[in-house]
Amino acid sequence: MNALRFWAAVAVFVSHLGYLRGFPVVGEVQGLLLSRGHAGVTFFFILSGFILAYAYHDRLLASGVSRATALKQFFIARFARIYPVHALTLAVAVVMGGAEKLSNHLAELVVSTLLLHSWLPIRPFHPVFNGPSWSLAHEAFFYALFPFLLPFFLNTTRAMGVTVVAGLFAGLVCLACLWPSTSIFLFMYFPPARLAEFMTGIVLFRLHRDRVGSGFQAAGGGTRATLTEVMCLALIILTAISAYYVPRNLEWSLLYVPAFALTIFVFASEGGAVSRWLSRPLWFHLGEVSYSFYMFHLMILTVAYWHRSTLGPYGMALAAFAATLAVSLLCYRYFELPMRAKINAWLTDKRDRPVLSPSPELHAERPSPP
Numbered sequence: 001m002n003a004l005r006f007w008a009a010v011a012v013f014v015s016h017l018g019y020l021r022g023f024p025v026v027g028e029v030q031g032l033l034l035s036r037g038h039a040g041v042t043f044f045f046i047l048s049g050f051i052l053a054y055a056y057h058d059r060l061l062a063s064g065v066s067r068a069t070a071l072k073q074f075f076i077a078r079f080a081r082i083y084p085v086h087a088l089t090l091a092v093a094v095v096m097g098g099a100e101k102l103s104n105h106l107a108e109l110v111v112s113t114l115l116l117h118s119w120l121p122i123r124p125f126h127p128v129f130n131g132p133s134w135s136l137a138h139e140a141f142f143y144a145l146f147p148f149l150l151p152f153f154l155n156t157t158r159a160m161g162v163t164v165v166a167g168l169f170a171g172l173v174c175l176a177c178l179w180p181s182t183s184i185f186l187f188m189y190f191p192p193a194r195l196a197e198f199m200t201g202i203v204l205f206r207l208h209r210d211r212v213g214s215g216f217q218a219a220g221g222g223t224r225a226t227l228t229e230v231m232c233l234a235l236i237i238l239t240a241i242s243a244y245y246v247p248r249n250l251e252w253s254l255l256y257v258p259a260f261a262l263t264i265f266v267f268a269s270e271g272g273a274v275s276r277w278l279s280r281p282l283w284f285h286l287g288e289v290s291y292s293f294y295m296f297h298l299m300i301l302t303v304a305y306w307h308r309s310t311l312g313p314y315g316m317a318l319a320a321f322a323a324t325l326a327v328s329l330l331c332y333r334y335f336e337l338p339m340r341a342k343i344n345a346w347l348t349d350k351r352d353r354p355v356l357s358p359s360p361e362l363h364a365e366r367p368s369p370p
Helices: 002-015 018-022 026-032 034-060 067-104 106-113 131-155 158-178 184-189 191-213 221-245 254-267 273-278 281-288 290-306 308-347
Strands: none
Touching (some): 034 221, 034 254, 067 131, 067 308, 158 191, 191 254, 221 273, 290 308
16 A cells, blocks of 8 residues: 555656657657656545545544544644655755745745645646645645544445545536536645545545455455456556546546545455565555655756756656655655654653554554455
8 A cells, every 4th residue: 555655656757757758659658648647646635535544543533532632643743744845845946946936936935835825726826836735735624624524434324425425526527527618726726626535535444444344355365356456557547548538627636536446445455466565665665755755756857857958858757766766765764754753742742642653644554454
């Protein structure tokens, strides 16, 4: 599961290599398939709902812990998880932009700092410093609602949970069909329009938990599970290809939800050879650094593009990928983890610290096979 986050971040990286489209073979593949890598953000949103539900369901709903304390711990942990790297990358982007850009975009800097830049339907307010940060405004919105969504979806019937999420998606599909010219803001950047994706992750955890609790065992053992995992990955590829035949509004987010949801549900059991291979320490660690990778990649691609005449198109892509990976590894080890620990230490009452780890979604045991 953790490794899948890294591959989703890589897909977003590759989607920003649009300059390769003018080159044979590689350009055709990038234009046909890999340019759809922005859907990796949809995967992030669904997986975020699943992992948070897995990590917090026994804490936010536990009767032995006061709800006020549990909520405080939750919000501190989430702030410590996303904001330090956001602040760092925003500062780097401001420096890269220079004084002139800063003086012309002070309002954008303020809303980006407050993680409000995805709420404003004005093009200039879309992130002009570090583009990938737009999704953090969504995550902050999801975190604010999570303590209320979690008890609803875990305490209601499975049918009701699925019906609610399906109803939201149906409404968005109808909106996309009735107003096909609706701007990208509503379907991609407006946080409430992406809430159903996060809710999908919570529902998936509910289904996974019930399946594990029932002692369900997949027929066919590892071979059947491996084949199912391969079919899920193939479905993602087919979905990306089909994106050329659906309205753009649907392709921005909704199109990929079924394939991603099925993949997360299947891989959560870790019953096949693919998921077992991805659970190796190397891939797990790459999943850990995927957030820093995602936040730094576009700035590093920009720097590499400045040197395109020296590096060449393919050299530029490889150099940017290697640099992004190196920077993300360093950032995770020497900035992200230390800052997360310090913020939790500063803001968490000592009496409360044993109850909740600084980053439960990273340190909790991965879902075990049913």
